[in-house]
Amino acid sequence: MGGAMLEGWLARGLDPAAVTILDPNASADLAARGLRVAPEAGDLTIAPPAILVLATKPQSLDAVAPGIASVAGPDTLVVSILAGKTMADLRRALPDARAIVRAMPNLPASIGRGATGAYANEATSERQRREADALLSANGMVEWVGSEDLIDAVTALSGSGPAYIFHLAEAMAEAGAAAGLEPALAARLARATVVGAAALLGESPLEPAQLRQNVTSQGGTTAAALDVLMAEDGLRPLMREAVAAAKRRAAELSG
Known part of the structure; x- marks a missing residue:
């Protein structure tokens, strides 16, 4: 670092x-x-x-x-x-x-x-x-x-956060390959999608939730995927658990 x-x-x-x-x-x-x-x-x-x-x-x-x-x-x-x-x-x-x-x-x-x-x-x-x-x-x-004491929370969210995004790109590429795409092509598409979405998020005045809603058509393909990611046991509780684990580890490092 x-x-x-x-x-x-x-x-x-x-x-x-x-x-x-x-x-x-x-x-x-x-x-x-x-x-x-x-x-x-x-x-x-x-x-x-x-x-x-x-x-x-x-x-x-x-x-x-x-x-x-x-x-x-x-x-x-x-x-x-x-x-x-x-x-x-x-x-x-x-x-x-x-x-x-x-x-x-x-x-x-x-x-x-x-x-x-x-x-x-x-x-x-x-x-x-x-x-x-x-x-x-x-x-x-x-x-x-x-x-x-908030520095440990910062560490868990943004300090470790880039690794979460890199892993998201990995997971998206693997999912694309599982759906039938050639792995190298899936990796390129996943990388470009993450980079492009991040750039849009950085430049847009809109909140992430509004951007998500703008790209989601009712009953469409994105909505079908979000039904999985936003389920009760989907991405949000998993991310809370991941950030909490990183925060605990940050506290342990002071010992």
Whole structure:
């Protein structure tokens, strides 16, 4: 996810020389593109930055914290995209840090179409919040939530959401093949349908329900399919169960 965000920032004009990446597994081409890269903080002389973006796997926080704690100074704004890691977890890992923003972006951030939910602690100044908003907005829309516990719900909905859409495209392609289409053709049609419908949803002022109704003729083929998807045991309860499972897992990652 950190890589996706970085690609979005670079594509929108961020100076590579302004970025230092601390990653023992960083690809060699990053340095070739002008970014400063080091396996550990001690491998570069780094003053505490204005903004430190934490983009490790959540389970790796305790392992990497000793190497980056000195980089997170009292004037550094820490922006964490670690699913499940709470403000308390982050303060414990980075004891000198004060201003912290928990954010949950998603994969389309890499093309400037991301959706990010964010929460700032009380130590975050209005200026720092604006800086975080500008940073995150470069990758797409940003919504600020009023309490930290809502970040887990954001993670479950939009953070993990692109995978739900990709799986929908998979399922549609498989259904098309089962209906008799050649699999590659079914896959192309499913992909184009998802992409086109998403683009229409993004540009239309209408609510999703109204768009659905507009494309559904009474007694027609779409209505027949929706009778299945909108049944009592159809897509909605399944999606609620999926999002609830993702939210529970986000909470477990803080332990």
